[in-house]
Amino acid sequence: MSEIAPLHRTLGMTDREFETVCEILDRPPSNAELAMYSVMWSEHCSYKSSRAHLGRFPSDAPWVVVGPGENAGVVDLGDGWLAALRIESHNHPSFVEPYQGAATGVGGILRDVFTMGARPIALWDQIRFGPLDDPRNRYLFAGVVAGIAGYGNAVGVPTVGGEVAFDECYAGNPLVNVMCLGILRKEQLVLGTAGQPGTISILLGSATGRDGIGGASVLASASFEEDSGAKRPSVQVGDPFEEKKLIEACLELYERGLAVGVQDLGAAGLSCATSEPAARASVGMDVDLDRVHVREDGMTPAELLMSESQERMMAFVLPANVDEVLAIAAKWEVDASIVGEVKQGGTLTVRHNGAVIAEIPAASLTEDAPLYHRPSGEPFWLEDLWTNTLEYLQPPDIGASLLQMLDAPSLGDPSWIYEQYDHMLFLNTVVGPGNDGSLLRIKGTSKGLAVSTDGNGRHCHLDPRRGGARLVYESALNVALTGARPLAVVDNLNFGNPEKSEVMWQLIETIEGISEACEALEVPVIGGNVSLYNETDGNDIYPTPVVGLLGLADPIPERPARLDQATAGMRVLMFGPKHSRNLAGSAFEKVVKGHVGGRPNAADSTMARAVIDLAIDLASEGLAPAMHDVSDGGFALTLAEMCIASGVGATVGFTSWIGLFAEDPHRFIGAIPEESLARVIELADHHGVPVSEAGSFGGSALVFDNGGPEATSISLVDATAAWRDAIPGRMA
Amino acid sequence: MTTAVVVFPGTNCEHDVVYALDSLGGDAQLVWHRDTDLSDFDSVVLPGGFAHGDYLRTGAIARFSPIMAEVRLFAEAGKPVLGICNGFQILCEAGLLPGVLLQNRDLAFICRPVSVRIESTDSVLTRAANVGDVLTIPLNSYEGNYTLDDSTYARLESDHHILMRYADSDGEVTPESNPNGSVTNIAAVANDLGNVAGIMPHPERATEELLGSSDGRVLLESFLLSAAGMANV
Numbered sequence: 001m002s003e004i005a006p007l008h009r010t011l012g013m014t015d016r017e018f019e020t021v022c023e024i025l026d027r028p029p030s031n032a033e034l035a036m037y038s039v040m041w042s043e044h045c046s047y048k049s050s051r052a053h054l055g056r057f058p059s060d061a062p063w064v065v066v067g068p069g070e071n072a073g074v075v076d077l078g079d080g081w082l083a084a085l086r087i088e089s090h091n092h093p094s095f096v097e098p099y100q101g102a103a104t105g106v107g108g109i110l111r112d113v114f115t116m117g118a119r120p121i122a123l124w125d126q127i128r129f130g131p132l133d134d135p136r137n138r139y140l141f142a143g144v145v146a147g148i149a150g151y152g153n154a155v156g157v158p159t160v161g162g163e164v165a166f167d168e169c170y171a172g173n174p175l176v177n178v179m180c181l182g183i184l185r186k187e188q189l190v191l192g193t194a195g196q197p198g199t200i201s202i203l204l205g206s207a208t209g210r211d212g213i214g215g216a217s218v219l220a221s222a223s224f225e226e227d228s229g230a231k232r233p234s235v236q237v238g239d240p241f242e243e244k245k246l247i248e249a250c251l252e253l254y255e256r257g258l259a260v261g262v263q264d265l266g267a268a269g270l271s272c273a274t275s276e277p278a279a280r281a282s283v284g285m286d287v288d289l290d291r292v293h294v295r296e297d298g299m300t301p302a303e304l305l306m307s308e309s310q311e312r313m314m315a316f317v318l319p320a321n322v323d324e325v326l327a328i329a330a331k332w333e334v335d336a337s338i339v340g341e342v343k344q345g346g347t348l349t350v351r352h353n354g355a356v357i358a359e360i361p362a363a364s365l366t367e368d369a370p371l372y373h374r375p376s377g378e379p380f381w382l383e384d385l386w387t388n389t390l391e392y393l394q395p396p397d398i399g400a401s402l403l404q405m406l407d408a409p410s411l412g413d414p415s416w417i418y419e420q421y422d423h424m425l426f427l428n429t430v431v432g433p434g435n436d437g438s439l440l441r442i443k444g445t446s447k448g449l450a451v452s453t454d455g456n457g458r459h460c461h462l463d464p465r466r467g468g469a470r471l472v473y474e475s476a477l478n479v480a481l482t483g484a485r486p487l488a489v490v491d492n493l494n495f496g497n498p499e500k501s502e503v504m505w506q507l508i509e510t511i512e513g514i515s516e517a518c519e520a521l522e523v524p525v526i527g528g529n530v531s532l533y534n535e536t537d538g539n540d541i542y543p544t545p546v547v548g549l550l551g552l553a554d555p556i557p558e559r560p561a562r563l564d565q566a567t568a569g570m571r572v573l574m575f576g577p578k579h580s581r582n583l584a585g586s587a588f589e590k591v592v593k594g595h596v597g598g599r600p601n602a603a604d605s606t607m608a609r610a611v612i613d614l615a616i617d618l619a620s621e622g623l624a625p626a627m628h629d630v631s632d633g634g635f636a637l638t639l640a641e642m643c644i645a646s647g648v649g650a651t652v653g654f655t656s657w658i659g660l661f662a663e664d665p666h667r668f669i670g671a672i673p674e675e676s677l678a679r680v681i682e683l684a685d686h687h688g689v690p691v692s693e694a695g696s697f698g699g700s701a702l703v704f705d706n707g708g709p710e711a712t713s714i715s716l717v718d719a720t721a722a723w724r725d726a727i728p729g730r731m732a
Numbered sequence: 733m734t735t736a737v738v739v740f741p742g743t744n745c746e747h748d749v750v751y752a753l754d755s756l757g758g759d760a761q762l763v764w765h766r767d768t769d770l771s772d773f774d775s776v777v778l779p780g781g782f783a784h785g786d787y788l789r790t791g792a793i794a795r796f797s798p799i800m801a802e803v804r805l806f807a808e809a810g811k812p813v814l815g816i817c818n819g820f821q822i823l824c825e826a827g828l829l830p831g832v833l834l835q836n837r838d839l840a841f842i843c844r845p846v847s848v849r850i851e852s853t854d855s856v857l858t859r860a861a862n863v864g865d866v867l868t869i870p871l872n873s874y875e876g877n878y879t880l881d882d883s884t885y886a887r888l889e890s891d892h893h894i895l896m897r898y899a900d901s902d903g904e905v906t907p908e909s910n911p912n913g914s915v916t917n918i919a920a921v922a923n924d925l926g927n928v929a930g931i932m933p934h935p936e937r938a939t940e941e942l943l944g945s946s947d948g949r950v951l952l953e954s955f956l957l958s959a960a961g962m963a964n965v
Contacts, residue, residue: 146840149841153782153874154742154785154786155744239785240785241784241787244741244742244744245741245742332741333741418843419841419842419843419844420840420841420842420843421841421843422841422843423843424843424870424937425744425748425872426747426748427751427752427937427940427943429943430943443751
């Protein structure tokens with residue numbers, strides 16, 4: 001930079017936002033105050049571009065204990081048990097520094113969950129990169145996976161599932177989302193409130209340093225240009241060992257009922273951890289920066305207030321309990337300092353070197369944040385995209401196409417990723433990675449928690465409303481296939497630059513689609529995250545919402561369905577509506593034809609409910625040892641995955657080759673033993689779900705036979721080799 | 733009979749070990765690494781995790797934790813001591829077991845079930861098993877590559893203190909079935925008396941079919957039998 005910009009612009013604030021601060025304070029802000037506003041009013045912290053639309057999400061249900069707006073959503077599981085769920089993104093830090101970016105994403109989501117009083121029991125990661133033939137993408141992918149493994153394994157929370165996709169649109173802007181589930185007893189629930197005047201603020205955990213200064217504003221809320229490497233100092237550095245000790249110390253505080261409220265220090269650091277809890281409790285707070293334990297001398301007040309040093313928590317404690325809290329911290333070898341006291345009135349007063357350096361209304365940092373109704377409009381190119389469909393004059397080579405798809409990294413074996421993650425710790429993982437949904441038991445109860453996370457950038461690019469709705473239905477079906485009933489949704493909205501009207505339109509349409517599906521299934525949205533400015537050099541990513549859906553199975557099925565339990569002789573049954581002739585957005589067209597165009601079919605809410613109810617019945621009664629939802633790659637790829645996992649071939653008939661690759665919603669394949677057939681068909685009829693017998697499992701080949709020239713056969717050995725090598729073959 | 737399950741800062745498998753031992757009829761209790769008294773216990777488990785963050789080198793700091801002096805006396809008295817994964821690494825660092833555990837051959841964390849073949853029943857961990865048994869047990873480590881010098885290896889082999897080797901599902905010990913580069917596929921060893929054992933895979937993760945395998949039961953049952961002071965079974 002050749003000219004010296006005004007401080008507020010350097011901190012990522014607009015001139016108008018700066019003027020608003022001056023109006024609130026009736027004077028120009030001090031540097032420290034300006035630092036606080038800049039991070040709290042950043043897109044990342046204030047959701048200023050998206051907040052006007054997030055209220056559309058249905059968020060009420062009788063079982064919702066804590067809805068959107070807290071650190072995590074919480075639902076009631078019955079018998080005194082609660083579950084806390086939260087999803088976050090760490091997209092920009094992971095592009096700048098993949099290992100630490102991904103690692104600190106894990107650390108941050110864990111704090112969001114154990115802030116609520118819950119023990120984090122599982123993580124899921126949803127990661128997207130550019131194609132693996134580019135060494136930079138391989139570096140980012142390997143670094144992100146290593147970061148998730150390095151932090152998650154060491155902190156001692158299993159990563160039990162997730163998803164991965166590769167597409168050119170993520171080459172300049174990878175997506176690294178992470179979701180965490182925690183469980184707690186009802187009486188241990190803690191909120192992010194500062195409590196009554198007189199309450200003491202205790203800062204727990206790592207010393208505060210100069211790392212991650214402005215991470216929320218300068219890094220997370222801006223687009224990338226060529227010099228993104230220069231932003232590396234804004235990325236935080238994680239220490240899973242500190243976090244592990246912090247988790248155990250905090251859980252002991254909760255068990256002993258010693259915390260009035262707790263707030264984690266993530267984005268916006270101390271600024272957020274003081275102002276948000278104070279605003280929630282309609283109180284003020286005196287904070288003394290000289291008492292903060294620091295990593296280095298000479299930090300300015302602004303740096304102390306903006307630092308995003310990891311592994312820190314703020315506990316609000318009654319004066320009588322302070323000594324006990326400090327003793328617990330000492331036992332777990334966690335540093336602790338008394339940094340403040342809650343005051344009457346709403347003023348946040350910050351002192352440094354004995355002088356007041358900030359004196360502002362606490363609520364103004366949160367409630368007075370800017371709210372933008374940015375212009376939105378349907379993209380001018382959308383109609384052209386919808387009519388850009390391929391004409392098929394003759395069928396493709398089905399076997400060769402299937403092998404090509406099995407070898408695609410987005411569709412191939414993901415075990416290269418998940419075998420680097422501890423996915424078994426805590427002895428809860430009944431159905432683990434590599435299946436549609438994860439199923440975790442809660443020991444000592446009859447309950448199982450099922451979770452699925454799904455995203456599909458191509459479908460959402462072609463039609464964000466339909467794409468968004470279909471994600472919810474797909475996740476709900478995945479959860480149902482483990483025997484669980486959908487309970488709650490969280491979403492992570494990864495979008496491009498909101499200052500472009502078509503990006504705002506995509507965001508609003510996606511929110512509408514997700515909301516419509518949630519209403520149809522009567523599943524509330526209990527939290528979410530919005531990541532904007534996912535663009536590099538002006539190129540936006542596909543609109544890529546990621547849905548995480550939590551379901552409850554009670555009782556947990558004795559023999560849950562998995563992909564790998566098909567055996568010779570079982571029938572291949574296809575449940576759900578007959579396929580259409582629409583290949584828009586399909587993996588077949590992307591991988592085999594290199595084409596993305598057309599308009600995906602809309603979901604059918606009535607059929608969605610029927611199929612979900614059927615899946616729950618089949619799973620609960622143990623009628624289908626193996627079941628698999630038909631999504632990416634259509635029927636052919638879905639069946640191939642079941643065959644590969646189970647080590648058995650299959651022979652199926654078909655009427656139209658398009659039906660083998662179409663990705664219509666609300667469909668799944670079941671491997672059904674002969675003796676269960678009658679009951680299965682009875683249940684399908686009862687729920688009004690069409691069912692057809694496509695063939696049977698057996699042999700050592702995948703045979704697609706319509707009695708015509710398109711009939712094909714590929715050996716299970718070849719299919720398995722292609723699928724297993726899809727990722728490691730490109731990473732070697 | 734009560735088993736002490738030692739918790740260092742950064743340990744994370746302690747609750748799983750307690751759960752598994754209790755489900756097999758044991759009585760396991762957590763013991764903090766700053767404690768210095770094991771007199772109420774008849775056996776000790778060092779569970780998996782990342783003691784002291786695995787900083788410097790796995791087990792290098794944990795060996796200096798106050799409890800370790802007691803663990804040493806406990807072991808020297810011939811009482812049963814078991815190290816699982818990180819616990820195995822700590823016992824090696826403390827000199828209570830021979831050898832060291834290096835980073836995996838492929839420099840990546842490995843979490844998946846592996847097959848191991850029982851090579852010797854001459855230990856607190858394997859006494860109830862049979863030589864040649866093939867067990868499926870989850871491996872979960874970055875530093876699982878067991879290495880030792882030739883003379884120590886020869887002594888371990890002749891004394892039957894190599895307890896398990898990674899094998900294929902038929903029990904054949906092959907290069908392809910070696911997940912992490914361990915010398916001759918070694919997955920578990922014991923000390924000279926057979927009362928201190930270290931194992932890299934996690935038997936506590938394999939005690940229920942619902943979670944995929946119950947093959948680890950025979951190992952933990954061996955350990956509980958040893959703790960109960962029973963004769964050879």
